[in-house]
Amino acid sequence: DGGITQSPKYLFRKEGQNVTLSCEQNLNHDAMYWYRQDPGQGLRLIYYSQIVNDFQKGDIAEGYSVSREKKESFPLTVTSAQKNPTAFYLCASQVNYGYTFGSGTRLTVV
């Protein structure tokens, strides 16, 4: 079955460390997105990519980085510059306004 796989489901990070969240899709979608969700809030766009080797900043890109070397993969790195990284992260892909979401990664700073 086609879909989006996010891993890991839970991730713990020590302060000052970079961590990378994985997002893989087998839907052949060109467009992919990363969203952040804080408790009691909606989803906010971090980065998006409309095609391989191209990506754009969203509303809250500071402290994050991405790459899009393959159509199937859109990993998100949370850098030490992100001061408050504890959140729920969702990856999505899209074609013709049909969006598919992964099951999310819950990141906690310890």
Next chain:
Amino acid sequence: AQKVTQAQTEISVVEKEDVTLDCVYETRDTTYYLFWYKQPPSGELVFLIRRNSFDEQNEISGRYSWNFQKSTSSFNFTITASQVVDSAVYFCALSEARSARQLTFGSGTQLTVLP
């Protein structure tokens, strides 16, 4: 810029009551899509409906119905005869043609259905 407002932060109803979740949006685009998603405690987003800007017909799917009114920029969601399993956070979202089709979400409404 596109914006979605869900003014109701939390709603509690007793089982079998009807409940309406409000959604107001802002956009300058003439081509856009509106969505509703359900988020249970596990966190995944469950797609409920998509509506494009050229189709103002209301839609009914079982106990769910949606009222799209361009005149008031609203896309409200009604659950009839609510059930405990309807308890979740519900998000309204907007995607514009000229914003790389990125979804802009409202802040969500926490619905609690009491037995």
